[in-house]
Amino acid sequence: xxxxxxxxxxxxxxxxxxxxxxxxxxxxxxxxxxxxxxxxxxxxxxxxxxxxxxxxxxxxxxxxxxxxxxxxxxxxxxxxxxxxxxxxxxxxxxxxxxxxxxxxxxxxxxxxxxxxxxxxxxxxxxxxxxxxxxxxxxxxxxxxxxxxx
Numbered sequence: 001x002x003x004x005x006x007x008x009x010x011x012x013x014x015x016x017x018x019x020x021x022x023x024x025x026x027x028x029x030x031x032x033x034x035x036x037x038x039x040x041x042x043x044x045x046x047x048x049x050x051x052x053x054x055x056x057x058x059x060x061x062x063x064x065x066x067x068x069x070x071x072x073x074x075x076x077x078x079x080x081x082x083x084x085x086x087x088x089x090x091x092x093x094x095x096x097x098x099x100x101x102x103x104x105x106x107x108x109x110x111x112x113x114x115x116x117x118x119x120x121x122x123x124x125x126x127x128x129x130x131x132x133x134x135x136x137x138x139x140x141x142x143x144x145x146x147x148x149x
Contacts, residue, residue: 004028007078009086010068012059019063026086031077031121035128042132043139045083050122052085053077057114060087072117074124119147 004027012019029037031049060069069076069087076088122143135143 004081007086008089009078010065010089011086012056012063012065014059014062019059021063021065021068023089024086026078026080028078028080028086030088031074031079031085031125034079035074035125038129040130040132043135046125046129046131048083049079049085050125052083053118053121056085056087057118061114072114072121074121077121115149119149122147 006025006027007030009024009026011022011024013022014020028034057072060066069090072087076090078086078088080086126143
């Protein structure tokens, strides 16, 4: 595999229907870097990654951790070797470096909408990689519906 880096991330631990915020360090690659290295991906890995992102988004929404993660881009998602994901703890210094990129993943009205960001991240992934095997028409339709919402 590739040399991975260590990142400070925010994890969400569910207990009795509530999610708690935990700071952690994980080894992995930013989603943007991971996609550059991979070039192609199996449908199984693709679906595993996007469902893991959705699960983390659920924890983010239920934990009200928006001050730690004000927006989400492929440059804020860490993919670990087992295809699980974590959200990068955003610092002011890091955010300044990618400020121009962030606008592409936020709604035009400027309000934070993680579901909008999720759809844009799906588009980003699909634009950067080649799926093996290709998606069926039904799968493409379902992904398009997710992105459009």
